[in-house]
Amino acid sequence: MFIDMILNFFSNYLIEVMGGMLIIALIARFQAYRVSKRDKVYFFTLTREILVTIEKEKEQKSKIVNVENYISELMGRVGKKIPNRALRMDKRDQAEKKETILSLQDYVGGKSGFLTNIQSEASVFHCQTPPNFTELTHRLLGQDEKWNKLVGPIPIEGVSRMIDILPGLFIVFGVFGTFVGISMALPEIANIDFNNLESSGSTLTKFVLNTTFAMKTSIAGIFFSVILTMLNTFSPIKDVRGRIFKQIETTMHALWYHVQQSREAENKTESNLDRLVSVLEKIYHIQSLDLKKDKAG
């Protein structure tokens, strides 16, 4: 009985359900792509500014005394150069605001949010062993709500995965519809009176209609699958996000090396001082021994 219910529902509405899924998928896909492109502009601008600032620091050969303060200052300088409007804020948030005071939502979701995430990972730049930059980038982006969410609570990764599997799913629905159509058509054959085909006209009509339904669902499934596959091929969302991820990872790499190189001079000075102290101690010891010998002599 339950199966009959399913068959009845899908025999009437399967193509409409598939059509609805396609429309929702296209809207979600468009939104996800738009968001990814916006994120690309933002993150590429941000990482470019960080790299340019690092290059300037290298030319000035400035030393880093306190890594946390340095990262904080660097992000502050970079933050000033990033445009405040348009990129990652909704239009209603773009009204003129005092830049010095932001709501916490704007701070976390706006340009400062990601920069604060980098500052919160400042301890990573202390280490002399290179960290796992992939994991670092995952952590940085994991804390960024605008990177993780499409609209409201809907996660962009989930939507992206769903869109990736939908072409296959449409084919499955098409095949399912074919089976539904055939399973509804075949019993009609039992009702056909082969001795009196004229009276079996309506039965034959039902048989043909159900078979047509079976074919239509397959055609619809293939057609919808082709549309989504073409879109996924020509404008893939994962590629855009992958490039952003790589760019951030490379920038963190460059920042870590810059911090280590600027601290190296300090480390060398410290080790040279230690050596100097130990040499002076040896000289003092030798001299004191000589003095004792002289006194004894």
Add this chain to the structure above:
Amino acid sequence: MGLLHVIKSSPLFTELYDDEIEEIIKNCNVRCLEANEYLFQENDAGDDLFIILTGELLIIKGGVVITKFAKGELLGELVLINDQQRTTSCTANVYTEVLILNNKMIFGFYAKKPRLFSILMMNIARMLAQRLKKTTIEMKNLTEQLKKVS
């Protein structure tokens, strides 16, 4: 929220769960200060307390730097004890961002969530006791040094 681990390190939020901290800070503002910019000056009226998100703040009295506050530290808590005139000046040593908590917002929790409010007050009391203890030790050291000099 990415800021949570910075804010959680503040002694004001000891023994509070993450969702409780998020509820406290969700309507707060963030102020950005350039190096050498004043957060507040001596005798200014104020009813905000601040948690440093990034950077460093200097506390100045009579042109002398008394102490420094670093990331995660809380200042201005005396406004919660009805002291709404600043007794010192505060300036940013480097580019600094501070989270602003309004005392009305904190006192609002007295009616809505008395448990949360009582934990906040307990934490404030602990912080003030710690600072008093630290000041007592410093006063003792200064007195001893003065005796040696004289």
